[in-house]
Amino acid sequence: MGTTASQLGKDLLSEYQELTFLTKQEILLAQKRFTELLTKDEKNLPNTRVPMERILTLPELKSNPFRKRICHVFSTSEQKDGSLTFEDFLDLLSAFSDSATLEIKSHYAFRIFDFDDDGTLDYGDLEKLVNCLTGETDDTRLTTEEMRQLIGNILEESDIDKDGTVNLSEFQHVISRSPDFVSSFKIVL
Amino acid sequence: MDRNPPRRDMRRVYDHDEGNGYTADQQSLRLRRFPSQMSNQNYPQFAWGSNPADEEPSGGLPQDLRSSPLPMALKRAVRQVQEMQLPVVSERDSWKRKRTKYLRNLKDNAREFIYIFALWNKSLQKIGGNFGGGVQSYFFFLRFLVVLNFVSFSLIAAFVFIPSIVFRSVGDSGVNITVQESFLPPSTGPQDCLQYDPNPVGLGLFYNYFLDVLSGTGFLEYSYLFYGYYSNTEMDDSFSYNIPLAYLLTVVFYFIFCFICIMARMGIAARVAVATGGSTVGNYSKIVFTSWDYGCLGDRATKLKQKNIHYRLQVDLEEENIKKRKASLTLTQKVMLYSLRVLMFLITSGLIAAAGYGIFEATNFSQGRSEQEGVLGLIFEYLPSIVITTANFLVPLLCDQIALIERYSPSLTVILALLRAVVLRLVSLSVLIFTLWGQITCDGNKNHGDCLLCGYNHDLYPCWETRVGQEMYKLTLFDLLINIAMLFLVEFPRRMVVDNWSNKLAQKVGRQEFVVSSNVLELVYSQTVVWTGALFCPLLPFINTIKFVILFYTKKLTLFQNCRPALKTFRSTASTFFFLVVLLFGGGLATAVMVYSLAVIHPSYGCGPFRFFPSMWSVVPASFSNLSKTTQEFLFFIGSQAFSIPLFVLICVVMCYFVALASVYGKSVALLKKQLKQEGRDKQFLVRQIEELSRKLQIPTHAAGVRD
Numbered sequence: 028m029g030t031t032a033s034q035l036g037k038d039l040l041s042e043y044q045e046l047t048f049l050t051k052q053e054i055l056l057a058q059k060r061f062t063e064l065l066t067k068d069e070k071n072l073p074n075t076r077v078p079m080e081r082i083l084t085l086p087e088l089k090s091n092p093f094r095k096r097i098c099h100v101f102s103t104s105e106q107k108d109g110s111l112t113f114e115d116f117l118d119l120l121s122a123f124s125d126s127a128t129l130e131i132k133s134h135y136a137f138r139i140f141d142f143d144d145d146g147t148l149d150y151g152d153l154e155k156l157v158n159c160l161t162g163e164t165d166d167t168r169l170t171t172e173e174m175r176q177l178i179g180n181i182l183e184e185s186d187i188d189k190d191g192t193v194n195l196s197e198f199q200h201v202i203s204r205s206p207d208f209v210s211s212f213k214i215v216l
Numbered sequence: 217m218d219r220n221p222p223r224r225d226m227r228r229v230y231d232h233d234e235g236n237g238y239t240a241d242q243q244s245l246r247l248r249r250f251p252s253q254m255s256n257q258n259y260p261q262f263a264w265g266s267n268p269a270d271e272e273p274s275g276g277l278p279q280d281l282r283s284s285p286l287p288m289a290l291k292r293a294v295r296q297v298q299e300m301q302l303p304v305v306s307e308r309d310s311w312k313r314k315r316t317k318y319l320r321n322l323k324d325n326a327r328e329f330i331y332i333f334a335l336w337n338k339s340l341q342k343i344g345g346n347f348g349g350g351v352q353s354y355f356f357f358l359r360f361l362v363v364l365n366f367v368s369f370s371l372i373a374a375f376v377f378i379p380s381i382v383f384r385s386v387g388d389s390g391v392n393i394t395v396q397e398s399f400l401p402p403s404t405g406p407q408d409c410l411q412y413d414p415n416p417v418g419l420g421l422f423y424n425y426f427l428d429v430l431s432g433t434g435f436l437e438y439s440y441l442f443y444g445y446y447s448n449t450e451m452d453d454s455f456s457y458n459i460p461l462a463y464l465l466t467v468v469f470y471f472i473f474c475f476i477c478i479m480a481r482m483g484i485a486a487r488v489a490v491a492t493g494g495s496t497v498g499n500y501s502k503i504v505f506t507s508w509d510y511g512c513l514g515d516r517a518t519k520l521k522q523k524n525i526h527y528r529l530q531v532d533l534e535e536e537n538i539k540k541r542k543a544s545l546t547l548t549q550k551v552m553l554y555s556l557r558v559l560m561f562l563i564t565s566g567l568i569a570a571a572g573y574g575i576f577e578a579t580n581f582s583q584g585r586s587e588q589e590g591v592l593g594l595i596f597e598y599l600p601s602i603v604i605t606t607a608n609f610l611v612p613l614l615c616d617q618i619a620l621i622e623r624y625s626p627s628l629t630v631i632l633a634l635l636r637a638v639v640l641r642l643v644s645l646s647v648l649i650f651t652l653w654g655q656i657t658c659d660g661n662k663n664h665g666d667c668l669l670c671g672y673n674h675d676l677y678p679c680w681e682t683r684v685g686q687e688m689y690k691l692t693l694f695d696l697l698i699n700i701a702m703l704f705l706v707e708f709p710r711r712m713v714v715d716n717w718s719n720k721l722a723q724k725v726g727r728q729e730f731v732v733s734s735n736v737l738e739l740v741y742s743q744t745v746v747w748t749g750a751l752f753c754p755l756l757p758f759i760n761t762i763k764f765v766i767l768f769y770t771k772k773l774t775l776f777q778n779c780r781p782a783l784k785t786f787r788s789t790a791s792t793f794f795f796l797v798v799l800l801f802g803g804g805l806a807t808a809v810m811v812y813s814l815a816v817i818h819p820s821y822g823c824g825p826f827r828f829f830p831s832m833w834s835v836v837p838a839s840f841s842n843l844s845k846t847t848q849e850f851l852f853f854i855g856s857q858a859f860s861i862p863l864f865v866l867i868c869v870v871m872c873y874f875v876a877l878a879s880v881y882g883k884s885v886a887l888l889k890k891q892l893k894q895e896g897r898d899k900q901f902l903v904r905q906i907e908e909l910s911r912k913l914q915i916p917t918h919a920a921g922v923r924d
Contacts, residue, residue, distance in 0.1 A: 045295075090515045201501045
């Protein structure tokens with residue numbers, strides 16, 4: 028089942044409404060923005076896969092430091108190249124939407140932060156995460172000493188079972204104590 | 217961390233039996249983990265074998281699918297499987313499922329509908345994307361106040377304003393003033409009390425119109441704007457509508473309505489504040505995991521957010537180092553620091569008291585010179601407002617400088633500054649009201665000279681309610697004018713200077729920052745003034761709605777044109793709760809003023825709907841006697857002890873239940889945390905066992921290899 032380029036059938040629309048957190052307006056807007064990314068030939072094919080570079084031209088993702096990770100996490104492609112179909116795009120918007128639950132947001136946030144895709148956040152992941160947060164240029168990075176102190180503090184606070192990494196439940200425990208997370212983990216077209 | 221690689225392999229081996237590195241939706245016991253043949257280990261598994269008949273028929277199926285972190289194709293497949301597996305359910309179950317599905321569709325459609333009508337959504341989104349959550353929370357608060365004022369004004373309009381217009385246009389035909397004999401003013405010189413001549417002099421000049429609009433006198437004084445214009449008529453022929461009673465009850469309900477709205481909004485914020493526990497542990501993890509705002513648009517906003525996070529992390533790390541150093545202060549240093557703090561506290565209290573005294577003097581001076589004409593007269597009229605605004609501007613500045621000496625931790629400094637500003641504003645308003653009260657009631661002394669005749673100072677205030685209403689009206693108007701004046705006279709020029717003049721001083725001062733806390737306090741102060749004046753100036757909520765709408769657009773304009781985003785951000789959720797608490801304090805002050813005016817002070821004889829009643833509240837018992845006998849008995853029963861004491865006991869029991877529930881939840885949370893720690897230790901123990909076993913198994917083969 029794929030999307031025809033121009034119109035979304037009513038059945039398909041209601042199915043998307045049931046399977047995602049998006050409202051009808053949001054789904055239609057998503058379809059409009061997605062078709063703008065397609066070339067002329069691709070518009071007629073069902074179920075096209077848009078390469079990551081073109082997805083990253085969307086203004087909502089363009090300057091996000093996690094943009095490549097977001098594409099990788101939501102992509103269902105076999106080649107792991109971060110390309111997205113329209114349904115992947117809807118999954119992305121659903122997780123980042125206003126009405127998505129805390130669980131699904133924290134789940135996807137965890138996967139985005141897991142740079143090596145091994146299921147836990149270890150020292151390397153945390154270091155890359157902090158560098159994304161503060162900026163990649165030399166004058167905005169933390170010094171090695173500060174980084175070590177910071178990651179030591181993070182692991183001390185959130186690693187409950189003391190295995191040196193933060194797993195999904197520990198991550199969700201930290202998230203649940205932060206009320207601003209749900210409102211900041213939001214991308215609205 | 218070189219023990220990581222072998223442990224990770226071990227864990228892969230260990231976890232392979234469980235099937236994956238990620239667990240599915242952990243809340244639901246139905247979604248059991250299933251060893252999968254899928255090549256991609258990153259997808260959580262879904263229990264294909266789960267039987268929908270096991271689930272409670274609460275319509276949880278579609279909800280589950282939406283919150284399960286699967287890609288769309290998988291979700292679709294799961295749904296098909298579930299639909300195929302649907303066993304024959306009883307009619308009741310299927311009806312229940314259909315009903316929940318229908319309700320959910322209804323809720324979704326309602327939400328979409330409301331979203332279209334919500335005010336200013338696009339602007340708020342843009343503000344949040346460019347300036348962050350703290351500034352956005354100010355605009356959310358402003359929008360809430362606009363809606364609150366508009367809705368409460370429609371209450372007043374429906375029950376007081378429109379009937380008054382209708383009755384006036386109908387004429388004096390149906391007027392029937394029912395008044396008891398004892399309520400009439402004393403026979404010795406009653407005419408003095410009844411004298412009230414608000415009709416303006418010198419209507420000709422446009423200049424006079426302008427002055428009158430600004431000060432609420434002249435043609436505005438005897439108009440629907442103020443209390444004095446409303447009549448005490450009761451229509452008796454076709455239907456009865458008791459305007460005094462309507463006026464009183466509408467104002468009381470207006471207060472209750474605002475109170476309920478604020479409590480509802482506070483409930484949401486409080487729930488969130490309680491859930492986070494308020495602990496400062498987990499600060500670093502919180503910043504790193506949750507501080508990124510995915511709504512940031514554009515390179516500039518992103519770089520700014522990154523700088524912001526960098527700054528916060530550095531500040532926190534430095535504070536930690538400082539704290540470690542501070543723990544080693546000697547005793548003399550500690551004593552000095554504490555005595556310095558006590559001294560600074562006394563100084564700030566003194567500053568606030570001085571501001572209060574200044575307002576007292578200004579109000580007395582202004583009331584004494586109320587006959588002055590022209591521009592000088594206008595300045596005298598506005599003198600209390602001017603002094604209040606100046607005090608509210610200067611004193612926080614001085615307190616900021618004092619806070620530098622006190623050297624509290626940064627978060628405590630922010631809270632203290634806010635508290636001081638709040639106290640200052642409420643004190644200034646209370647002093648103004650207190651001064652007015654002193655003059656109206658001759659300092660509470662009913663038998664003192666001027667107040668002997670009518671119960672209030674009828675020389676100075678032939679219609680004292682209108683006077684109080686005028687003061688509140690002037691405060692509101694002055695606030696708006698000052699805001700607009702600041703915009704054009706201070707903020708735009710500052711930006712021009714900073715942008716075009718590359719002087720070192722100009723660069724150091726820099727573009728303006730949008731300080732959320734002081735702006736919010738402004739809003740709270742305006743709202744308190746409106747509440748205080750609502751009884752005396754019924755159209756004030758409407759004026760306030762317009763004022764807040766103008767404020768929204770001017771603040772948005774100045775935000776985008778003149779301000780640079782703040783380096784130190786403002787935590788939005790905890791502060792929302794604080795703003796609402798402060799709003800409640802203001803509301804409490806206004807309620808105290810209203811209750812006192814209703815119950816104690818004698819209404820004016822010369823004007824208003826309560827002309828011949830001994831107090832405003834006495835219209836309620838008077839109309840009470842018009843109700844039917846059964847209604848009276850019912851109301852008496854509700855007020856009696858036989859009803860209220862059991863009610864009170866019931867409320868206590870319900871509260872105890874909730875307190876017990878809360879403590880049980882807290883205990884179970886602590887228990888679960890302990891369990892989690894225990895499991896972690898068990899896992900580590902087992903991993904070490906595996907390592908030992910594998911080492912034992914490897915050694916003989918290794919020895920064999922070496923021998924060969």
